[in-house]
Amino acid sequence: MFNLYELEQFIEFNKQGSLSKAAEALNISSPTLSRSMQNIENEFGVSLFNRTKNKLTLNETGKLAVKEVESFLNYSNTIIQNVKNYDESLKSITIKSCAPVPLWQLLSTIGSLSPSISIRSSINQTIAFNDELVDIYITNHKVDMPDYKLLPYIQEKLYISVPYNHALAHNKSVTFKEINGYDFLLRSETGFWESLCKEHMPDSKFFIQDDEYTISQLIKESNIPNFVSNYTIKDNENSNGRIVIPVCDQNTNVQFYLLIKQSEKLKHLITLLDK
Amino acid sequence: MFNLYELEQFIEFNKQGSLSKAAEALNISSPTLSRSMQNIENEFGVSLFNRTKNKLTLNETGKLAVKEVESFLNYSNTIIQNVKNYDESLKSITIKSCAPVPLWQLLSTIGSLSPSISIRSSINQTIAFNDELVDIYITNHKVDMPDYKLLPYIQEKLYISVPYNHALAHNKSVTFKEINGYDFLLRSETGFWESLCKEHMPDSKFFIQDDEYTISQLIKESNIPNFVSNYTIKDNENSNGRIVIPVCDQNTNVQFYLLIKQSEKLKHLITLLDK
DNA sequence: ATTAGTTACGCATATCGTAACGATG
DNA sequence: CATCGTTACGATATGCGTAACTAAT
Numbered sequence: 001m002f003n004l005y006e007l008e009q010f011i012e013f014n015k016q017g018s019l020s021k022a023a024e025a026l027n028i029s030s031p032t033l034s035r036s037m038q039n040i041e042n043e044f045g046v047s048l049f050n051r052t053k054n055k056l057t058l059n060e061t062g063k064l065a066v067k068e069v070e071s072f073l074n075y076s077n078t079i080i081q082n083v084k085n086y087d088e089s090l091k092s093i094t095i096k097s098c099a100p101v102p103l104w105q106l107l108s109t110i111g112s113l114s115p116s117i118s119i120r121s122s123i124n125q126t127i128a129f130n131d132e133l134v135d136i137y138i139t140n141h142k143v144d145m146p147d148y149k150l151l152p153y154i155q156e157k158l159y160i161s162v163p164y165n166h167a168l169a170h171n172k173s174v175t176f177k178e179i180n181g182y183d184f185l186l187r188s189e190t191g192f193w194e195s196l197c198k199e200h201m202p203d204s205k206f207f208i209q210d211d212e213y214t215i216s217q218l219i220k221e222s223n224i225p226n227f228v229s230n231y232t233i234k235d236n237e238n239s240n241g242r243i244v245i246p247v248c249d250q251n252t253n254v255q256f257y258l259l260i261k262q263s264e265k266l267k268h269l270i271t272l273l274d275k
Numbered sequence: 276m277f278n279l280y281e282l283e284q285f286i287e288f289n290k291q292g293s294l295s296k297a298a299e300a301l302n303i304s305s306p307t308l309s310r311s312m313q314n315i316e317n318e319f320g321v322s323l324f325n326r327t328k329n330k331l332t333l334n335e336t337g338k339l340a341v342k343e344v345e346s347f348l349n350y351s352n353t354i355i356q357n358v359k360n361y362d363e364s365l366k367s368i369t370i371k372s373c374a375p376v377p378l379w380q381l382l383s384t385i386g387s388l389s390p391s392i393s394i395r396s397s398i399n400q401t402i403a404f405n406d407e408l409v410d411i412y413i414t415n416h417k418v419d420m421p422d423y424k425l426l427p428y429i430q431e432k433l434y435i436s437v438p439y440n441h442a443l444a445h446n447k448s449v450t451f452k453e454i455n456g457y458d459f460l461l462r463s464e465t466g467f468w469e470s471l472c473k474e475h476m477p478d479s480k481f482f483i484q485d486d487e488y489t490i491s492q493l494i495k496e497s498n499i500p501n502f503v504s505n506y507t508i509k510d511n512e513n514s515n516g517r518i519v520i521p522v523c524d525q526n527t528n529v530q531f532y533l534l535i536k537q538s539e540k541l542k543h544l545i546t547l548l549d550k
Numbered sequence: 551a552t553t554a555g556t557t558a559c560g561c562a563t564a565t566c567g568t569a570a571c572g573a574t575g
Numbered sequence: 576c577a578t579c580g581t582t583a584c585g586a587t588a589t590g591c592g593t594a595a596c597t598a599a600t
Contacts, residue, residue, distance in 0.1 A: 002279055028566080045359060060361075061361055064357070065354075068358055293554075327555095568586095569582105574579080
């Protein structure tokens, strides 16, 4: 049976080209290394070296053996990594969401349920349901997937927020068609909302900001309208000199769904949410 | 670093389901096995077991680890086999020939050059030049192949051998057209010759014999003609009551070629033949 | 009380390094 | 004669089994 340390010595011998150099590099005596090489030959059951009295070199078979052993040793690292990754995946939850609001909501729920668990989450404009490592997908449409449970989640409704003196300010409600052409402030990482707006408002420009401070300043100090929702309207929204107007269109009142992997670690979460 | 014996113990533990049974099966003490499992856990750096005071079971990560370790141990056997196979391929020569005569000739040459080498040879009616493990192809036409060297080899000429009283016996030479329709004795394993004769003599019957004694008896005691060549005509051919007549046709005077893999083990053979 | 697993400890054996040897350039 | 690899041998350190302990059935 192989001794992995001897196999590493074998690799080092190949690297150094001679027994004495390899022994030096490995900090072991040359008799030890000599014996190791003999042991490896015995393990393989074939001759791996050309032996003259004071020169040791690999023969053709030995050269192949080096390659095989290298990939074998790499494999040993691979399986350690695989096991570690799997262990980590059991201890953490990976979430892919099509929108920020339901993600925040869910993160808060999970946080109160298991405060110590590590969570990896991302917001995506479109979601491919093909990642084995994802534990929870948050989508805006029903999806059927084996080993996953579909649960209806929150509803989010789209509004715009405009200054009182804005041309749109007098409307009780608006449609995409009516607001198409106006410039809008937009947070980055809004998932499918960004695609939706760009699709239905092809004539508008969107000033996408990823800094929360910048966007709140721009809302206060510019006339550019922005989007909010029933979950993001703040109490002071109207006192900010702005008025909130619902966008009444298809797709602006969104039902979100959770697609949760049926696994041991998510059992509690599913039972909590499934009512 | 992994100890492969401990990994096997790990597999056995999974198979037996408990430490004590596995220790029994492995003929080691349970403290030893207990320590081994702890060592493996340390190697992976993650917890692999559910430990209650008197029950040891694999956790989810441990179950994955078993699979990974199994394939790792299989791999160790694979690399041994690969190295052994390669070693064997270096010690043997594989030859595919389209005809028996040049093969015999070559076998004799190789035998005198390296008496101990093991040779695997086959005779084929048609040859596909796609087998990585073939060291030498013997063909009846020029072929260009990367990593192989083409060398002209012997020429073989086709004759027929007929009894003195045979209808063809008076001819100084014959053509396929003239002998078409006559029955012929044919040795098996004649490679492309068999295809050639069948193609140009569609009206003849061929009595194919694979026993050398049978065919020599049939030649002596029957009137059925047979084929010979400049390499197979024996001194006593005419005294056997038969006369040898050349077949003068295209393709009956054959130039053979050797297509030899440019490798270390064939270097001497190539230099010997390349003059 | 019996079985299962872990920890403690002493001994046997395997493994390593030093020393000695042979051969080569 | 210096360098390189292998063999011989003695020291030490690794690893095994026995014994002792704890907990559960």
